[in-house]
Amino acid sequence: MTRKHWLGFCGAAFVPLFIAGAVAAHDDAGKTEVQKARHHHYEELGDAFKAVRDNSRGDTPDWAALEKAANTINEASVDQQKWFPKGSGPESGKTRALPEVWSKPEEFTAAQKMLSDRAPKLLAAVKAKDAAGVGAAFKELGGACKNCHDTFRAPEG
Amino acid sequence: MGDEAVPSRTRVRVWDVPTRVAHWSMALCVGISWWTGETGRLEWHRWSGYLLLGLVTFRVYWGFFGSETARFRGFVRGPRAVGDYLRGRWTPRPGHNPLGALSVLALLALLALQVGLGLFSVDVDGIESGPLSAWVSFKAGRAAAHWHGVVFNVLQAFIALHVVAIGWYRIVRREKLLGAMLHGERELPGSWPQPARATALRFVVGVLLAGLLTWLVMRV
Numbered sequence: 001m002t003r004k005h006w007l008g009f010c011g012a013a014f015v016p017l018f019i020a021g022a023v024a025a026h027d028d029a030g031k032t033e034v035q036k037a038r039h040h041h042y043e044e045l046g047d048a049f050k051a052v053r054d055n056s057r058g059d060t061p062d063w064a065a066l067e068k069a070a071n072t073i074n075e076a077s078v079d080q081q082k083w084f085p086k087g088s089g090p091e092s093g094k095t096r097a098l099p100e101v102w103s104k105p106e107e108f109t110a111a112q113k114m115l116s117d118r119a120p121k122l123l124a125a126v127k128a129k130d131a132a133g134v135g136a137a138f139k140e141l142g143g144a145c146k147n148c149h150d151t152f153r154a155p156e157g
Numbered sequence: 158m159g160d161e162a163v164p165s166r167t168r169v170r171v172w173d174v175p176t177r178v179a180h181w182s183m184a185l186c187v188g189i190s191w192w193t194g195e196t197g198r199l200e201w202h203r204w205s206g207y208l209l210l211g212l213v214t215f216r217v218y219w220g221f222f223g224s225e226t227a228r229f230r231g232f233v234r235g236p237r238a239v240g241d242y243l244r245g246r247w248t249p250r251p252g253h254n255p256l257g258a259l260s261v262l263a264l265l266a267l268l269a270l271q272v273g274l275g276l277f278s279v280d281v282d283g284i285e286s287g288p289l290s291a292w293v294s295f296k297a298g299r300a301a302a303h304w305h306g307v308v309f310n311v312l313q314a315f316i317a318l319h320v321v322a323i324g325w326y327r328i329v330r331r332e333k334l335l336g337a338m339l340h341g342e343r344e345l346p347g348s349w350p351q352p353a354r355a356t357a358l359r360f361v362v363g364v365l366l367a368g369l370l371t372w373l374v375m376r377v
Contacts, residue, residue: 043295046295046296046299047294047295047296049282049284050279050286050290050291050294050295050298053284053286053291054290054291057291138284142282142284145281145282145284146282146284149281153281156281156302156303156306
């Protein structure tokens with residue numbers, strides 16, 4: 001193969017990445033304002049989770065970054081209970097929230113409460129600079145995410 | 158006279174050991190990655206991905222510095238050769254045919270892309286993540302995970318095509334490609350020299366390079 005061939009070959013390999021970027025930029029399409037805001041809120045929560053994970057790895061955790069993220073998670077864990085008003089389900093626009101959110105309100109509230117019950121433990125461990133405690137609390141929080149997603153969020157892909 | 162007669166067929170050692178081991182290890186790792194991905198065993202999924210990263214790196218290196226039949230320069234040919242092959246105007250020779258060469262490139266490129274996307278992928282709960290996900294935002298990591306799923310479907314289609322093609326060659330053209338990838342040898346019409354094999358040193362350098370890259374990614 002000539003150099004030109006290789007350039008074309010490498011170019012072709014990157015095309016999907018550009019498409020991915022374009023798709024990511026358009027993922028607000030088809031959502032109502034409430035759904036857009038909810039999506040945005042959960043992305044912030046995801047960012048905070050990721051910040052905890054990224055900053056607690058290695059030998060020297062970034063405690064300031066961890067405290068900021070743990071605070072975000074703690075506040076969002078309570079706020080999220082207001083992010084699912086009636087009528088913001090799949091009937092009104094594009095969302096992965098399943099109708100069960102509204103048809104099984106007690107279970108849904110319990111699933112959300114699991115997060116808000118566990119979030120303060122993470123914040124406490126971060127404030128105490130207890131790396132092992134952060135790891136344990138983070139795992140528990142991840143379990144709360146998964147627990148709710150399993151029942152109330154449509155799977156991806 | 159008998160001594161000088163050109164043999165009508167030659168048994169050629171087409172695939173060397175590193176090429177075969179790399180091939181079957183990649184096949185195994187894709188299977189493991191599929192299963193662990195589908196069943197949420199992401200710890201094992203990561204390990205399988207690391208192994209694939211090393212294997213793909215080694216195979217690309219081997220495509221430049223490996224044995225004769227493993228080198229891209231030797232088997233990747235232009236569209237004209239592919240056309241000749243499709244019209245039956247191609248003399249069988251040791252190594253990939255022009256069409257099979259495209260399949261090798263497609264599969265390797267898809268595997269590289271798939272492993273690359275996996276490195277940056279972030280799970281929806283933000284818990285399980287690829288080793289390089291700390292370099293990108295949650296949103297970008299989620300997009301990588303989405304495309305990790307899409308590319309896997311494309312990869313599956315190409316693997317299915319690969320397997321069907323081998324079956325077709327076996328049944329219609331009576332060519333035992335599966336056996337060749339297992340024991341390394343093929344019988345070809347005509348007289349052929351044995352393809353040149355790369356030295357052990359080249360192999361060691363390739364393993365070290367692939368290992369080093371994988372190790373660097375793992376410890377990020």
